[in-house]
Amino acid sequence: MIDKKSSTMGKSVGEKVCCVCLSAGFNFNKLTTKDGSKVTLLTKFRMCISEVVWLPCFYICTDCTEILDTVHSFREKCIKTDRIRREEQAKHAEQTSSEIAIKDSPCESNSIQDARTKAEDSQTGINEALECNSDCENDGSSHSSENDQENGELDRKPKKNIVAFKSSRILRRKRNRKFACYKCEKSFTASTKLVSHCVKDHQMESKNIKPFACDSCPQRFSSSSNLWQHVKYHDGVKSSICLYCGKGFITKTDLLNHEKKHLNMREYKCESCSKSFNTHKDIRSHRLIVHTDSSKWKYICEICTKPFPIKSNYDSHMRRHMGDKKFACHLCEKKFTTKCDLQRHTRSHSDVREHQCSYCDKEYKDERVLKVHMAKLHGIGKVKIPVRTRNYVCHFCPKAYFAKNKLTRHLYTHSGEKPFKCPICDKKFNDKSYVKQHLKNSHNVDSQDAEETKLCYLGVSEVKQELAQFNM
Numbered sequence: 001m002i003d004k005k006s007s008t009m010g011k012s013v014g015e016k017v018c019c020v021c022l023s024a025g026f027n028f029n030k031l032t033t034k035d036g037s038k039v040t041l042l043t044k045f046r047m048c049i050s051e052v053v054w055l056p057c058f059y060i061c062t063d064c065t066e067i068l069d070t071v072h073s074f075r076e077k078c079i080k081t082d083r084i085r086r087e088e089q090a091k092h093a094e095q096t097s098s099e100i101a102i103k104d105s106p107c108e109s110n111s112i113q114d115a116r117t118k119a120e121d122s123q124t125g126i127n128e129a130l131e132c133n134s135d136c137e138n139d140g141s142s143h144s145s146e147n148d149q150e151n152g153e154l155d156r157k158p159k160k161n162i163v164a165f166k167s168s169r170i171l172r173r174k175r176n177r178k179f180a181c182y183k184c185e186k187s188f189t190a191s192t193k194l195v196s197h198c199v200k201d202h203q204m205e206s207k208n209i210k211p212f213a214c215d216s217c218p219q220r221f222s223s224s225s226n227l228w229q230h231v232k233y234h235d236g237v238k239s240s241i242c243l244y245c246g247k248g249f250i251t252k253t254d255l256l257n258h259e260k261k262h263l264n265m266r267e268y269k270c271e272s273c274s275k276s277f278n279t280h281k282d283i284r285s286h287r288l289i290v291h292t293d294s295s296k297w298k299y300i301c302e303i304c305t306k307p308f309p310i311k312s313n314y315d316s317h318m319r320r321h322m323g324d325k326k327f328a329c330h331l332c333e334k335k336f337t338t339k340c341d342l343q344r345h346t347r348s349h350s351d352v353r354e355h356q357c358s359y360c361d362k363e364y365k366d367e368r369v370l371k372v373h374m375a376k377l378h379g380i381g382k383v384k385i386p387v388r389t390r391n392y393v394c395h396f397c398p399k400a401y402f403a404k405n406k407l408t409r410h411l412y413t414h415s416g417e418k419p420f421k422c423p424i425c426d427k428k429f430n431d432k433s434y435v436k437q438h439l440k441n442s443h444n445v446d447s448q449d450a451e452e453t454k455l456c457y458l459g460v461s462e463v464k465q466e467l468a469q470f471n472m
Helices: 002-009 041-048 062-103 108-131 137-153 158-174 191-201 224-235 252-263 280-290 311-322 339-349 367-377 404-415 432-443 447-456 460-471
Strands: none
16 A cells, blocks of 8 residues: 555656556546447446545546446446346236236136226225325224225235235324314314315415425425425435436436436427427426516515525525535535535536537636637627626725636735645645646646646645654
């Protein structure tokens, strides 16, 4: 372990360091390199070893690349065979249940029809039991005996027995539930009774009544299924895994919506324009933002009276007012109010520029900046070109700047603070550009490799201390 770390310290100019085995060499692959299936090494790392933070500027040696390909292929094979096995099990179960029903029936037409009738009656009774809970223990026992009798009649239908078993288990769990009215202090043992009470005594519309309340937060729901889906978010267990990228989701609905983005079928078309979208949520947001007048937006900020069409946008805006910054960068100490701001900031730690102009050699980290470039210099696109004004004025001298971070760096010249440090020799500067210039002149490191050099030399002081203790 010490030898590998010391080899990264003594590497020559132009050598790269493998992010797995820490060996130094020249012909290493960057994690943005794609294989024959057009899958990047970075994607494979994030799918196979999600516990580690992998960055696009990392490098990997040939031996570790072969191991990664083997692990990724094994993972893909396991996922594929699991999907095939589940499909075959579902077909076998369906075929077995139909064969048992036909084999055990004395008179084929009459018995099948009777079984279907009993199954429908049983399912109707189960649904009514789920919606209308018993008022006392006697009612609960009568429901229980009826369900037992119906389940006994349906022993030849395995799927219906499973449904009945799950329904009876949910029923037992819901017997102690109380449905409290949020207009008065009354409580009821059944959701239907609460709905009737609200309609009769409070003149409410039945469609606006939400009898199912969450125990962990103030939210209410119109059905028990919506409540159970909501409770899963409190548990935070991401058991639904995407087969394309390995990302986990809490509910199957979230997983299906995510996989639609991979397929990119764009089945939802807007009636007012030519745009199409992958999910119903996306087209709904599009209609609210683009085709709905802002005067009809129902989420209005109480502080600055700015309207918003979507609640998530309103919540993000309110966090800016409150100074709530819960999204922290794992590479530095900065925090942000939204996930989008954090992702934009994370790109500043890397020099990977994925968005390239097709008319010139300019490359950008952000797609929005590329669109502004296309509209400003090449006259292509309908992006609104922002008008830049120097709103950030220094209170020590007459200088003014377009961005707040530029003014902050300028203030360092007045205070004498030097927060930017060379990752190799620990020399400090008051501007980040001076660090890049210093790396090029003093350490023969090009400015475009400055961020990679910083990452490769992370922990050099700790390694020096470890070596010093080892030599003692």
